Amino acid sequence: MPLDHDAIENLTTPALLLDDAKLTRNIERLAARVRALNVSLRPHMKSAKSIDVALRVTGGTPGPITVSTLAEAERFHAAGYTDIMYAVGIAPQKLARVKALRERGCNLTVILDTLDQARAVAGVPALIEIDSDGHRGGLAPDDPVLVDIGRILHANGALRGVMTHAGESYTVSGVEAHREFAERERAASVAAAELLRAAGLPCPVVSLGSTPTAHAAQDLTGVTELRAGVYMFFDLVMAGIGVCSTDDIALSVLTTVIGHQPSKGWILVDAGWMALSGDRGTADQAVDQGYGLVCDAEGRVIPNLIVTGANQEHGIISLRPGAHGAMPDLPVGTQLRILPNHACATAAQHSQYSVIPADGGPLLGWPRFGGW
Amino acid sequence: MPLDHDAIENLTTPALLLDDAKLTRNIERLAARVRALNVSLRPHMKSAKSIDVALRVTGGTPGPITVSTLAEAERFHAAGYTDIMYAVGIAPQKLARVKALRERGCNLTVILDTLDQARAVAGVPALIEIDSDGHRGGLAPDDPVLVDIGRILHANGALRGVMTHAGESYTVSGVEAHREFAERERAASVAAAELLRAAGLPCPVVSLGSTPTAHAAQDLTGVTELRAGVYMFFDLVMAGIGVCSTDDIALSVLTTVIGHQPSKGWILVDAGWMALSGDRGTADQAVDQGYGLVCDAEGRVIPNLIVTGANQEHGIISLRPGAHGAMPDLPVGTQLRILPNHACATAAQHSQYSVIPADGGPLLGWPRFGGW
Numbered sequence: 192m193p194l195d196h197d198a199i200e201n202l203t204t205p206a207l208l209l210d211d212a213k214l215t216r217n218i219e220r221l222a223a224r225v226r227a228l229n230v231s232l233r234p235h236m237k238s239a240k241s242i243d244v245a246l247r248v249t250g251g252t253p254g255p256i257t258v259s260t261l262a263e264a265e266r267f268h269a270a271g272y273t274d275i276m277y278a279v280g281i282a283p284q285k286l287a288r289v290k291a292l293r294e295r296g297c298n299l300t301v302i303l304d305t306l307d308q309a310r311a312v313a314g315v316p317a318l319i320e321i322d323s324d325g326h327r328g329g330l331a332p333d334d335p336v337l338v339d340i341g342r343i344l345h346a347n348g349a350l351r352g353v354m355t356h357a358g359e360s361y362t363v364s365g366v367e368a369h370r371e372f373a374e375r376e377r378a379a380s381v382a383a384a385e386l387l388r389a390a391g392l393p394c395p396v397v398s399l400g401s402t403p404t405a406h407a408a409q410d411l412t413g414v415t416e417l418r419a420g421v422y423m424f425f426d427l428v429m430a431g432i433g434v435c436s437t438d439d440i441a442l443s444v445l446t447t448v449i450g451h452q453p454s455k456g457w458i459l460v461d462a463g464w465m466a467l468s469g470d471r472g473t474a475d476q477a478v479d480q481g482y483g484l485v486c487d488a489e490g491r492v493i494p495n496l497i498v499t500g501a502n503q504e505h506g507i508i509s510l511r512p513g514a515h516g517a518m519p520d521l522p523v524g525t526q527l528r529i530l531p532n533h534a535c536a537t538a539a540q541h542s543q544y545s546v547i548p549a550d551g552g553p554l555l556g557w558p559r560f561g562g563w
Numbered sequence: 564m565p566l567d568h569d570a571i572e573n574l575t576t577p578a579l580l581l582d583d584a585k586l587t588r589n590i591e592r593l594a595a596r597v598r599a600l601n602v603s604l605r606p607h608m609k610s611a612k613s614i615d616v617a618l619r620v621t622g623g624t625p626g627p628i629t630v631s632t633l634a635e636a637e638r639f640h641a642a643g644y645t646d647i648m649y650a651v652g653i654a655p656q657k658l659a660r661v662k663a664l665r666e667r668g669c670n671l672t673v674i675l676d677t678l679d680q681a682r683a684v685a686g687v688p689a690l691i692e693i694d695s696d697g698h699r700g701g702l703a704p705d706d707p708v709l710v711d712i713g714r715i716l717h718a719n720g721a722l723r724g725v726m727t728h729a730g731e732s733y734t735v736s737g738v739e740a741h742r743e744f745a746e747r748e749r750a751a752s753v754a755a756a757e758l759l760r761a762a763g764l765p766c767p768v769v770s771l772g773s774t775p776t777a778h779a780a781q782d783l784t785g786v787t788e789l790r791a792g793v794y795m796f797f798d799l800v801m802a803g804i805g806v807c808s809t810d811d812i813a814l815s816v817l818t819t820v821i822g823h824q825p826s827k828g829w830i831l832v833d834a835g836w837m838a839l840s841g842d843r844g845t846a847d848q849a850v851d852q853g854y855g856l857v858c859d860a861e862g863r864v865i866p867n868l869i870v871t872g873a874n875q876e877h878g879i880i881s882l883r884p885g886a887h888g889a890m891p892d893l894p895v896g897t898q899l900r901i902l903p904n905h906a907c908a909t910a911a912q913h914s915q916y917s918v919i920p921a922d923g924g925p926l927l928g929w930p931r932f933g934g935w
Contacts (some may be wrong), residue, residue: 282896358874464908469840501701542934
């Protein structure tokens with residue numbers, strides 16, 4: 192739908208901007224990789240949480256997706272998506288909602304890594320989570336419990352396969368390092384699948400992925416599908432580990448200058464952590480981007496200017512520590528764009544994308560949702 | 564309104580819990596101080612963003628409040644609040660919305676600290692922001708621009724007074740340290756008011772406050788009103804600087820155990836940064852609480868158990884670094900409560916409070932809002 196205020200200069204700030212041309216370029220970039228790797232894609236919608244973005248990603252009609260909450264599953268199913276993986280370990284208390292969705296025609300699968308969960312899900316299709324890099328949950332690919340879980344699931348006709356996510360790939364930089372994590376994901380999930388098959392159990396799905404490994408993998412033999420989410424938007428964390436450039440980042444927060452402290456070299460803006468999120472994901476990277484990298488209203492990076500402090504509704508912009516040079520002249524009322532550290536976290540602070548169309552037409556408003 | 568699921572064990576997790584008995588106790592504690600200090604109270608609603616909480620704070624009927632966004636001003640005005648300070652430096656682009664609210668009968672005041680803003684607001688009542696501690700915005704109390712701004716505002720009948728906020732008081736611990744910041748707030752705002760008055764300008768309002776200074780101030784001579792916000796909920800940051808105890812914290816996030824990594828001493832729960840926020844406000848305090856302090860489902864602190872890691876929908880709970888002892892046995896499906904580092908940031912991740920009534924009756928659902 193067109194926005195009430197159809198030009199950037201008329202938006203109420205802070206506002207979440209989405210550059211449709213960059214979104215499209217990012218989507219096409221991963222789509223080309225998936226074709227080359229000969230796997231299917233199950234994009235993760237936890238970053239987008241938007242039907243409009245999802246349709247852009249899945250080519251105009253619903254396709255397989257991944258979600259991080261049952262609220263997402265319910266929203267996407269209501270919009271026509273029927274093939275959904277809920278990729279957070281299932282809590283038994285949530286099975287009633289899962290079953291209700293399945294009864295409404297949603298082919299919703301869950302994930303798990305314990306015997307108790309396997310017993311609880313009964314006939315609900317499930318994937319067994321494999322730990323490929325020590326990041327979070329999942330069983331080691333050679334854990335004998337894997338087969339025990341597989342047998343319980345299979346007895347109920349619920350064993351769909353295995354899945355893993357190399358979340359630790361975010362902590363290393365460069366395509367060579369990401370390629371190693373991609374191979375760890377592949378090796379762990381394929382080994383787990385082989386262990387199940389050797390026990391006479393079916394394992395039709397071998398699912399893996401993260402944005403860094405998706406863009407680095409050279410060979411996915413034995414893998415059936417790839418998952419990734421932030422690749423559609425990208426962010427400073429991804430740029431910091433070499434997966435994209437800052438020019439690829441499709442999301443930004445539009446903000447307005449509301450004051451100055453010239454003696455400190457501070458520009459105050461109306462985007463604090465409420466609009467940017469408190470994410471400091473670049474703090475441990477080679478280049479710390481503070482709470483975000485500052486661009487002019489057209490999206491051109493202003494060299495060395497970052498958000499160095501964030502209160503609830505105030506951002507403090509200053510030169511990067513150690514940087515030399517004069518502060519640009521940005522009077523009260525000037526609009527700026529802030530590139531986010533972590534697109535998922537920043538987008539989550541907003542209820543709408545203000546979309547800049549590729550054709551230069553009026554802005555569009557794409558709603559996004561939250562909750563559980 | 565009563566919730567669909569009227570008992571904690573039936574709530575969908577993660578969920579934001581509000582303990583009404585603690586809320587009431589916290590409200591009464593500050594109310595007693597305000598009476599003793601002989602000032603009026605203008606509570607800040609940026610933490611609560613809830614009509615139900617606001618009515619609790621203002622004694623059942625609307626009273627003077629502070630807000631951090633025009634969306635808050637509009638929502639509270641629609642609920643009957645007519646005396647509102649918008650305590651973020653005004654951007655000229657926002658004056659149309661300010662004027663529209665004023666035309667609907669809302670006595671909305673803005674704040675500013677530049678000549679350009681003073682010229683832009685024209686007849687909109689404004690307070691001049693004073694910098695009492697180098698925290699963020701505002702003029703030094705002896706800055707000659709203060710009188711220039713005062714004259715411009717007064718020529719339009721718009722000079723309401725001065726205001727300050729000692730945000731740096733959050734960085735020091737103990738009542739003595741907070742008392743120093745309280746006196747800095749008082750001295751700076753009263754000096755600024757005297758400067759205006761010496762120039763023949765009116766300064767009816769002298770407004771100041773923060774939760775730490777509000778609870779420490781001994782004398783507010785010359786001050787007319789006090790502002791504070793997080794005092795109604797409290798949080799681990801406030802406990803860490805000695806303003807409250809962990810038992811005073813009225814907000815928590817209810818979560819469910821969804822897995823374990825026993826070899827690492829990890830318990831995985833379904834509250835990640837989406838439910839807790841990414842705020843790490845205790846990171847620089849004497850006791851780092853990670854992403855939150857873990858309690859059992861009844862709200863009793865489990866010694867040394869904190870959220871040491873947070874992904875989007877996963878929290879990793881483990882023993883505090885350096886702590887000894889066995890992990891408690893918390894099977895998949897167990898409910899826990901997480902006390903937040905920063906109540907404003909955690910509450911902002913939720914659209915509703917699940918309120919535990921003081922009388923032990925069924926839970927209530929109090930909606931909260933966001934946006935700008």
